[in-house]
Amino acid sequence: MGTMTICHCCPFxxxxxxxxxxxxxxxxxxPDARLMQEIVNxxxxxxxxxxxxxxxxxxxxxxxxxxxxxxxxxxxVETYAAVWKSAKNYRGKAKVTTWIFGIARNxxxxxxxxxxxxxxxxxxxxxxxxxxxxxxxxxxxxxxxMAMDKISEKHREVLDLAxxxxxxxxxxxxxxxxxxxxxxxxxxxxxxxxxxxxRRMRIYKNDL
Amino acid sequence: MTxxxxxxxxxxxxxxDGNLSGQELDEFEKFLLKHPEIEEEVDAYIAMxxxxxEMREQLPEPSAELFxxxxxxxxxxxxxxxKASFYQKIQVFFKSIFQVPQIGWGLAAVxxxxxxxxxxxxxxxxxxxxxxxxxxxxxxxxxNQINIIFxxxxxxxxxxxxxxELNATIVxxxxxxxxxxIATASKLESESLLNQLRNSAIVVxxxxxx
Numbered sequence: 481m482g483t484m485t486i487c488h489c490c491p492f493x494x495x496x497x498x499x500x501x502x503x504x505x506x507x508x509x510x511p512d513a514r515l516m517q518e519i520v521n522x523x524x525x526x527x528x529x530x531x532x533x534x535x536x537x538x539x540x541x542x543x544x545x546x547x548x549x550x551x552x553x554x555x556x557v558e559t560y561a562a563v564w565k566s567a568k569n570y571r572g573k574a575k576v577t578t579w580i581f582g583i584a585r586n587x588x589x590x591x592x593x594x595x596x597x598x599x600x601x602x603x604x605x606x607x608x609x610x611x612x613x614x615x616x617x618x619x620x621x622x623x624x625x626m627a628m629d630k631i632s633e634k635h636r637e638v639l640d641l642a643x644x645x646x647x648x649x650x651x652x653x654x655x656x657x658x659x660x661x662x663x664x665x666x667x668x669x670x671x672x673x674x675x676x677x678x679r680r681m682r683i684y685k686n687d688l
Numbered sequence: 689m690t691x692x693x694x695x696x697x698x699x700x701x702x703x704x705d706g707n708l709s710g711q712e713l714d715e716f717e718k719f720l721l722k723h724p725e726i727e728e729e730v731d732a733y734i735a736m737x738x739x740x741x742e743m744r745e746q747l748p749e750p751s752a753e754l755f756x757x758x759x760x761x762x763x764x765x766x767x768x769x770x771k772a773s774f775y776q777k778i779q780v781f782f783k784s785i786f787q788v789p790q791i792g793w794g795l796a797a798v799x800x801x802x803x804x805x806x807x808x809x810x811x812x813x814x815x816x817x818x819x820x821x822x823x824x825x826x827x828x829x830x831x832n833q834i835n836i837i838f839x840x841x842x843x844x845x846x847x848x849x850x851x852x853e854l855n856a857t858i859v860x861x862x863x864x865x866x867x868x869x870i871a872t873a874s875k876l877e878s879e880s881l882l883n884q885l886r887n888s889a890i891v892v893x894x895x896x897x898x
Contacts, residue, residue: 531755536747553754560758624739644740668697675732 516576519567527564534580537645541581544640545588545633555591559584578651585655627677635670642667691715696726700733832872833859833897834882840866842890850888854881869897 510533518526538559542552562583570579628636641647641655649667653660691699696719702708703716720726785791834856838847851857851870861868872881878896885894 528755531758532750535750535754539748540743553757556754557757557761561761564758564762620735621739621742624735628736628739639736643736644743668694671697671729671732674736675728678732678735679728 510575510577512576513570513572516567516570516572519564520570530563530576531560534577537577538580538584541640541645542584542588544636545585546591551591555584555587558587562587574651574654577645578647578655581645582655623681624678627681628674630677630681631670631673634666635673638663638666639670639674691719693723693726696723697729700726700730704730704734704737832878832881834870834872834878834885835893835895835897836868836870836885836891837866837893838868839890839892846890850885850890854884856881867893 515526515530519530535556539552539556542555543549546552546555559580563580566583570576574582628639631639638652638656641652642649647655649660649663652663656663658666696716699708699712699716703713708716720730785795854872856870856872859869859871872878882894882896885891
């Protein structure tokens with residue numbers, strides 16, 4: 481939402497209207513190409529605005545990948561430094577968020593490969609065939625999160641991108657550098673894996 | 689039109705969000721009846737959305753400390769950042785407050801109550817508001833009433849002293865023309881009262897009220 485025009489005719493009402501304007505401000509606004517242009521022009525306030533807009537979801541994205549908060553901080557610093565340096569390379573084909581996620585993902589994979597140099601990041605173990613003991617937590621969403629954590633990283637990532645970050649199939653395709661049909665197939669299998677995980681955790685319909 | 693299982697799976701988000709209607713909705717629900725395993729898929733999707741919805745509420749706030757590290761990384765040769773001025777700290781503080789919706793609504797409610805109280809308190813809204821010397825208590829209309837107009841530059845203190853001296857009280861006024869109606873206790877005093885009023889330096893007009 482845009483900002484409200486504050487009526488200056490009555491000073492009594494101005495703070496009240498200002499509060500309403502601030503409450504109505506959309507804090508999940510998507511950074512746009514115009515903001516990127518200001519960053520290209522070395523506008524540091526624009527850069528901070530981009531940081532404020534993108535930080536929450538980017539941190540969430542990296543935390544899901546890396547698990548380690550201090551590693552996430554390091555990658556975030558490198559990501560935003562790269563955004564500042566290569567802002568002129570942003571062509572406007574993808575959303576700004578998708579572009580930043582791409583930079584962050586590549587940097588995160590580099591960090592992970594340092595830790596596990598011989599592993600292929602996309603082939604983390606799938607769900608085991610052993611029956612998982614019934615979870616102790618009674619919180620429904622916690623149980624669902626546990627079920628989500630048990631599926632492969634590849635599947636979890638694509639579910640996060642599609643259903644949490646609300647990226648479209650083409651955007652996910654650009655980000656993961658895979659064809660759109662592969663995205664569709666991966667999401668299909670990811671959902672199946674998630675359902676299986678819920679079933680194995682013995683989270684039945686009446687628990688949901 | 690009959691849907692394949694894959695097509696039905698793709699319609700699940702639309703079905704859960706209530707965005708299917710007409711024939712699509714009928715076909716979907718028919719398919720659901722014939723293939724109960726799809727219901728499990730629908731339940732899993734709902735569970736996932738609820739989990740993500742809760743996660744969205746827990747998204748972190750932008751870290752100022754991390755941003756400083758980023759700036760240090762980008763501008764390593766810059767002199768040590770000047771500590772945020774008191775004004776900047778206030779800005780950051782209020783920004784963090786107003787990003788919590790409950791606090792914003794709470795403050796708005798407090799302000800609305802304060803505005804309502806101020807408007808109802810009878811406080812003057814401009815410097816030209818007239819404060820009268822009228823008795824705030826309702827008083828019985830006295831038999832001896834006098835219409836009086838004071839000089840425009842007469843001080844309230846002087847008017848009050850005059851009325852006190854004459855044992856009179858204001859029962860009505862002022863009108864837009866500055867006319868008051870004052871009352872005295874006894875009819876006997878009205879003539880001398882009128883004379884005293886007319887002789888006063890602060891009185892322009894004084895006549896017995898009809």
